[in-house]
Amino acid sequence: MKQRNFELLCAAMLGFGQLCIMVGYDSESFILESVIHSIHERNPEKVSQYAGYYGQAVIFAAYMITCLFAPSILHISTSKSLLIFSAVSYTLFPLGFLFFNIYFYFFSAVLLGIGTAFYYLGMGNYLSQHSTRETIESNVSISWSVGCCCLMIGAGILAGITSFTVPTIPTVTQNSTLQESFHQHERRYSDNEIRMLSAAFSGMSALAIVTFALMPSKSVENSLESAEKKHGFVESLKLTCSTVISPKLVQLLPLTILGGFNVSFWLAIFPTAMNFTKSNASLIYIPAIYSLGAGLGEVLSELGFVTRIASALYMLAHSSISLFSVGLLISALSKRIKGFGLKPTMVIGALSVCIYCGLVHISTPFEAPMRPTSQDSIWIQQGYPLIFIISFFCGISDCCINGVRSVICALVLPQRRAQSYAVTRMYHAAACMTCFFFSPIVPLYIYTFVLPVLSICSTFLFFRVVDNTVTMERKMTEQMNIVKMEEVVQ
Template sequence: MEPTSTTSRRFELLCIMMLTFGQLCIMTGYDSQSFILESVIHSIHEREPARISQYAGYYGQAVCYLAYVTTCLFSPSFLYATSAKTTLLISSICFTSFPIGFLFTNSYYYYFSSVLNGIGFALYYTGNGGYITSHSTRRTIESNVSLSWSFGCCCMIVGSIIMAIITSVTQDQIPQILLENGTQLVDNLHHERRFGDSEIYLLFSVFAAISSLAIFTFMLMPSKDVPNCIESSEKRVSFSEGMKLMADTLKSSKMFTLAPTFVLTGIYTSFWVSVFPTTLTFNMHNSSLIYLTAIYGFGVGVGETIMGIIISTLSKRIKDFGLKPTMLIGCILTTAFCVFALLSTPFDATYTPSHQLPLLFQPTRTTVFLIAIIAGMSDCCLCSVRSVICALAMPKRRAQAFSVSKIYQSLGTCVIFFFSPTLNIYHYALGIPVLCIIACIFFFREARRTQTMERKITQELEDEAEKRRIAKELEAMRQSI
């Protein structure tokens, strides 16, 4: 018995929401810890310099994205060899390994788990793309992508609440550093926001526990495809054939055209996920505002969710809203975020504790929350258009297109993290808007080609259907004679 469209849509939404919940679990830990990673590492280094490098927060993320780039080269072939569900399950195990390391912090496990995290990242997004396309139709792909992304990004809201609760519990245990004369710094205006051992232990224990929930979610997730899905999971290609498809996709002119968009997403991600929240703790004038990072994470989650709902709603009413209109909105919001970051951040707070004054105003709880909303909305736009264009531009190599997009994205992120200890706020605030303009020009060109290709395919399908209808009528007439 064929399922009705209503039943099929319900099953489709069940699959997408389970995927979304799994994303929420693994990203609650990852995104939240990214906000504070460099600050946490810096605090550990100040107490025990021999234990870990002061810039390991940035370098560890660079290693993570380097592993990400490498894994993206073969993750589509791994998807073909296994399944989207298996790929997601393995990725969740890799994600869970990272926060566990902060229960016994040392450099060796830290960088090893960073590599695992990068591998998990690549496998997750490949599995995510494969699962969404096998559980979405052409009519629902834009809606499902934006819903999955926006509600998955509620992880930032969950993470910010966790950080606020744990900070409130441990705020009396403010770590101090002895001066050369043996006295302690107690004036908040003389040092940056610091993280104590108990606060670090509690934070990363909770993040590890939540990440482990994704393992069970992906184990229980349905694997059956929906009717008329974009790409069936039953399709199987050998590992070597998958690698050949990957090589062809890497050389594709479409991917070269879209490269600025993917690189923009990567560079911007490194800025709003790690660099800017680090400035909030490295700004010595903010040391008494111990909840700023939690407020920032909450605002980003709110922004992601709001924009995801907007894109999902308008995509149902406006054809191709998930392409050029969303890209334009995303670039405008990205530029706005960079401007506000420039005006509210000491120029050197991106890489060292700073007592300098910002250009225009000091961050407050309200301004940080509003800036964070802009960050979340802009990121949702950029990530949505990336997912949609990859699903539509190369219909025969979607998994490879997703992976190539992540290669370019993670290369941009990796380079920025390696150079982060030398970049000030002006480099980010001026460079990213310029890249937005370049990305928009090339994205609009490829989106136009994709729309033309879709119209041609649609017309061919309609012509074929019309031929079949005429043939049936002629056959009926012959039988009646």
């Protein structure tokens, strides 16, 4: 098999494994706090009403701590072993909802946090071992685009199970009294619906265990990361600790915090706010529509939709070519301009955050993330079309931010790629943990103002890091050329 075909196979299998584990995790994140709240309302002594938020805070706390040790564990293990362990943890978490127990819930949350750290480090290391400098951006995109189909599959699962388990909502002509009673409550999940969703999510996650076990282990020629172990556990731990305060990674801190705040908000906090809005009680397919829109946004971004828009913005910012000429040249230039996985993609991600935050701000009650509410929004009511549009931009923003972070981490510290992946994920997890811990007391407008401001600041700082990285690569290339010339002369 040709090396490029082998790289594509590895990236595709990794993406499929991501798809399997994220079908359950992402879809369950949309409804976790609402599910916990429903269990609490039926049995208040069984679980706290905010255990959904706190459980996710525990996940990211374990994730953050594990990131410090994960590179050291990688040096005494393999990326495949980490991926298999992560798939097991992703399977156990939804499995616990078949017969809910608060102790197993928090135990599986800790295990899932550890597995998440192992997954992202294993994914980054595996891609680096099976990519060259010329193919890393393409392989990251392929892996993410396959993996992001999880949201669309999750949408199908959510819609199918909801249609089987939720009773038909009466119309006004049929029974106006029953309909009025229905709208007095937020969206609630029955025990039967919870068990069916949990079984489906667990089954999908179990497929990832098999997929990761079957992935090829052999590295490609001239790969970014060698499979050879250069450090022991202690040496690697020291290297990780020094990387935490590396000036190059500290400059990426705003980007990683943005990624954490962004994913926490669009993946869990905003979906909870929609379910907690009592006027949305009749919109029983909110999670399915939301998942479908986010999935389309993610996949279209990876397949080039974002790149083509980014090319226009890039040319407008760096030349005096007219808008008409740029429009004609978009398709060709998007394939030829180097570095489109960095600056232009970051611009689109930041703009998408601003757009969806604006739409969320005008359509969602301010107290909805904190508690079930009958409060009205400041302008428009939510419906399926608006929810789809919001989620579409959420998907684009997540794809762009995750993509640029994955690429820059592979380039900014060439000698410490595993450590840079882990440290940036640690920053990301800290941001997520903070978001979820304070979610029960933070009103909506804090998120919708902070996220756009942070996205704009992160973009400018990210541009600086990219410019410095390009300069560093140019110097390294010049030095290598000088060495080669000297060898030829000798």
